[in-house]
Structures are given as C-alpha cells and as structure tokens.
Amino acid sequence: MQTEERALEAGTRTILSSLDEVRAASLQVATVATRLLAMYTQDLEPQVYDQPKFIDAIKRLVLARGYAKVRVLLADPARAVYESSRFVGLARRITSYIEIRHAHPEFRNNQSAFLIADDRALVYRLQASRWDGIVEMNDPAVARRYLNFFDEAWTASAPHAETRQQHL
Numbered sequence: 001m002q003t004e005e006r007a008l009e010a011g012t013r014t015i016l017s018s019l020d021e022v023r024a025a026s027l028q029v030a031t032v033a034t035r036l037l038a039m040y041t042q043d044l045e046p047q048v049y050d051q052p053k054f055i056d057a058i059k060r061l062v063l064a065r066g067y068a069k070v071r072v073l074l075a076d077p078a079r080a081v082y083e084s085s086r087f088v089g090l091a092r093r094i095t096s097y098i099e100i101r102h103a104h105p106e107f108r109n110n111q112s113a114f115l116i117a118d119d120r121a122l123v124y125r126l127q128a129s130r131w132d133g134i135v136e137m138n139d140p141a142v143a144r145r146y147l148n149f150f151d152e153a154w155t156a157s158a159p160h161a162e163t164r165q166q167h168l
Helices: 004-010 019-032 052-064 078-082 087-094 142-158
Strands: 014-016 036-041 070-073 098-100 113-117 121-125 133-136
Touching: 004 078, 014 019, 019 052, 019 113, 019 121, 019 133, 036 142, 052 070, 052 087, 070 142, 087 098, 113 142, 121 142
Parallel strands: 036 070, 070 098
Antiparallel strands: 014 133, 036 113, 113 121, 121 133
16 A cells, blocks of 8 residues: 555556545545545445545545635436435535536536546546546646546536535
C-alpha cells in the first residue's frame, strides 16, 4: 500500500483494476481537492462514494472552505435516491456546497465514471460497470479535458429535485 500511496503522490499515472484500488484512488483525489470536486457517475456507486471515509473527505472539503463546491452528475439517479445513499443525505443537509444534477439525455449514454479534484487530479474509468481505470494526481491537461466535458454536461443538465428534498 505504501508503494501505491507514493505513486499517487508523485503525480504518475497509475492503473486501477479492483474495487479497493478505485476506492483508495477516489478517496485520495477527494482529499487533495481544495475548491472543486466534479463527479460523473451512473448511480453514485455506493461501493465507492457511499463509504464513511469518502463521505468524511467530502465533509472536510466543504466545511473547511466556504468557497468549495462538489458537483455531481448522475446518469441514473433512481438507485442513489431510493437506496438512502449517505452521500445524498449529506448533499441534502449542505445544499449550498453539494449539488446533484440528473444528466441531460444527451449525456446519459456516456458509460464512463470519473472524479476530478480542482483541475489537476482525476480518477477515470471508461466503463462504470468495471473497476478498470486510471488515477492521475497531477496532470492538469488530462483533468481539464474531462472537466470540459463535465462542464458542458453540467450546463445542459437540471438539478435533480429528489436529491434535494429534505426528510420529513
């Protein structure tokens, strides 16, 4: 594990092939974010994003910095909403920092999943249904490429009402 952590810190591209690697890389990327975390996911993948350590990293990001934002684009929000996601619960409590949108139909066929910290660190999987992917901790050009796609999809998409509803 120490070798993996050093590779992540060094800014080298690392290949991911298992859930544990994707989970660790996603936590690492979330931890290095200082102002913006952008997430494109099919259904808020609970095995990755609904884990206590990841949720804590999100809380630290948005509560420690009044200007920090977390933007999430969901291709299919039904699972996240109806399975009582801890991430959605957090987003409902701190709506001024975390916004979840349902991807516009034009962008829902994208089967990838990615997480971008600021405009430099990235976890990317070509197929969200698989754990194969990459993590790059310090490559602004690559991160910017995916952030541009994310921004285009974000602008075209509307907030998802059910992820903002408060529990009664």
